[in-house]
Amino acid sequence: xxxxxxxYVKDLPGQLVGSLExxxxxxxxxxxxxHNREQIVNHRICINVTFEVDDSAQLEKLKEIWKSKDxxxxxxxxxxxxxxxxxxxxxxxDANYLEGLINxxxxxxxxDSMDMRYSSKTTTSxxxxxxxxxxxxxxxxxxxxxxxxxxxxxxxxxxxxRGV
Amino acid sequence: MRVFxxxxxxxxxxxxxxxxxxxxxxxxxxxxxxxxxxxxDSKSYAVDPNGMDPxxxxxxxxxxxxxxxxxxxxxxxxxxxxxxDVLVEVSPTDVKTGGVGLINxxxxxxxxxxxxxxxxxxxxxxxRELIDLAKANRCKFRFEGSVGGAMPIIxxxxxxxxGEDIKSIRGIFxxxxxxxxSKMDKGQPFEQALKEAQQMGYAETDPxxxxxxxxxxxxxxILANSIFGRDVTFDDVQITGIISITExxxxxAASRNMVIRLIGEVSETKLEVSPRLIPKGHPLSISGTLNxxxxxxxxxxxxTVSGRGAGRLETASAVLSDLIAIMDERKREA
Numbered sequence: 001x002x003x004x005x006x007x008y009v010k011d012l013p014g015q016l017v018g019s020l021e022x023x024x025x026x027x028x029x030x031x032x033x034x035h036n037r038e039q040i041v042n043h044r045i046c047i048n049v050t051f052e053v054d055d056s057a058q059l060e061k062l063k064e065i066w067k068s069k070d071x072x073x074x075x076x077x078x079x080x081x082x083x084x085x086x087x088x089x090x091x092x093x094d095a096n097y098l099e100g101l102i103n104x105x106x107x108x109x110x111x112d113s114m115d116m117r118y119s120s121k122t123t124t125s126x127x128x129x130x131x132x133x134x135x136x137x138x139x140x141x142x143x144x145x146x147x148x149x150x151x152x153x154x155x156x157x158x159x160x161x162r163g164v
Numbered sequence: 165m166r167v168f169x170x171x172x173x174x175x176x177x178x179x180x181x182x183x184x185x186x187x188x189x190x191x192x193x194x195x196x197x198x199x200x201x202x203x204x205d206s207k208s209y210a211v212d213p214n215g216m217d218p219x220x221x222x223x224x225x226x227x228x229x230x231x232x233x234x235x236x237x238x239x240x241x242x243x244x245x246x247x248x249d250v251l252v253e254v255s256p257t258d259v260k261t262g263g264v265g266l267i268n269x270x271x272x273x274x275x276x277x278x279x280x281x282x283x284x285x286x287x288x289x290x291x292r293e294l295i296d297l298a299k300a301n302r303c304k305f306r307f308e309g310s311v312g313g314a315m316p317i318i319x320x321x322x323x324x325x326x327g328e329d330i331k332s333i334r335g336i337f338x339x340x341x342x343x344x345x346s347k348m349d350k351g352q353p354f355e356q357a358l359k360e361a362q363q364m365g366y367a368e369t370d371p372x373x374x375x376x377x378x379x380x381x382x383x384x385x386i387l388a389n390s391i392f393g394r395d396v397t398f399d400d401v402q403i404t405g406i407i408s409i410t411e412x413x414x415x416x417a418a419s420r421n422m423v424i425r426l427i428g429e430v431s432e433t434k435l436e437v438s439p440r441l442i443p444k445g446h447p448l449s450i451s452g453t454l455n456x457x458x459x460x461x462x463x464x465x466x467x468t469v470s471g472r473g474a475g476r477l478e479t480a481s482a483v484l485s486d487l488i489a490i491m492d493e494r495k496r497e498a
Contacts, residue, residue: 086420086422086441087441088413088416088417088424088441090408090409090410090412090413091408117416117419118416119412119415119416127408127410127412128412129410129412129413129416131416131417131420133420159404159408159409159439160404160438161409161413161424161438161439161440161441162438162440162441163422163440163441163442163443164334164427164440164441164442164446164448
C-alpha cells in the first residue's frame, strides 16, 4: 500500500533522517519527501513523506516506532493498496508485439507501474521470452489483465505463465 | 479384515510389505489381523480364503514376475472367487478410459465391498458415479493416495479441516515435472533434465502424462470433486504442460528472484494446471520430486503440506491410512 504521512518532528539536527529511517526498518520504500521548514508548530517542523509498505501490519509497526521517537503523526492519508503480478510470455514474437499488448492493456486497465523485459532471439531457438510486472490498485484490474493476456496468448499460440 | 489387492506392481507390493509390518498394530488396535485373501497382477492371480503370507507374495512376484500360478482374462471373475471385505485397487492407471481399475472398483462397490484406490483414472473420469455407487451400496470408498502419494491432503481437508471454508488449493502434484524444472533452475536444458528424470526412474519412457500436465490434471479433478463437491471430469481442466518452458524463461524468472513450477489450482470456480511464476522462498517454490499443496482456509488461513508424491512405501502408507480409517469406521459401527 502507498501511504502519505505528515509528521511533526523537533527542530533539531538529525530529525529528518530519524523520521525516514524507520520506513526502511520495516522494509518500506520511500517514494517522496518534503521537508517543510516554514511550517513550524510548537518548535516542531513538518515533514511530508510518501512511502510504500506491504501491509497494514508494517504500517502499524512504523507508527509505533515514530511514536516511540516522539514524532507526532498529524495526518495519514491517501492510503491505497497496490497489487502486483508478474506475467511471462514464451513464443515467437518481437518487441513491437509486446509493446502493442501493453498499450492495448493500458487503455483498459489503470496501472500504477509496469515493467517489461524480454530476451533476445538465440541461435538455438526462435522463441523469445517476455516478462511483464504490473502494479495496480485493485485485484479486479489484475484479473482483467490476466484475462486479456491469456486470451491474446491463446490467439497467438504463445505460452502464458502468470504469478500466484 | 480380508483384503483383495488388484495390481501387484510397486504400490501393491509396498502395501503387502506394510501389512506384514503392521500386524501387531492391527491386533492391538482392532483385535484382528489383516489378511490378504486375494491378489492379482496383469496376468495371474492367487486366492486363499485363509490368507496368504504378504512377504511370500512379494518374493514370488519378484522372482517369477507373476503373483500367482493361475492365469485369467476377466478380472471381475477373479474377484468373485473369494470373499473379502476391502478391495485395494492399485492397478496401473488409464486416464482415457479408466481401464481395468474402473471395472474392478465398479464390481466391488456393486457387490457391497469397501474400496481403497490410488488409481487416478477411474476417479478423474467417473468420480460422481463411483461415489453414488458406494453410497447406494453403503460402502466405504477412500482414495487418499491418489493425490500426492504420502502427502496427506484429501483426508486432511475432509477430516482435520472439517468446518473450515476451503477457498482454494494450489499445489505441485507431479514430482517428475518438479524434478525437471528444478534441474532447469540449475541451467540444464529441458531435454537433458527429462532424460535424467527417466534415467533415475522418475519419468516414464513416454513422459506425456507428466510433462503435458495430464497427471496433475487428474489430481486436480479428484480434489475438486472430493473437497469442493464439484462434479467435473478431466475434460473440464484447463491444462498447459511444461514442454514449452525454455532456458531463457527460467533465467528471466530467476532475474526477478522467481522460479517456474507446474501448479494445479482448484477452487469453486477454477480448475487449472499450468506453469506459474513462484517467488523463491514461497512454499510452492520447492525443488526436487516432492509434492506440496497450499490449502487456503477462512479460519486457519493458509495450511501447507508437503511429502513424497510417489514411491513404494510412501504410497502404501496412504493406502494404509485409508485401511485404518475404514477399520475405525467399522469398529464404531459394530
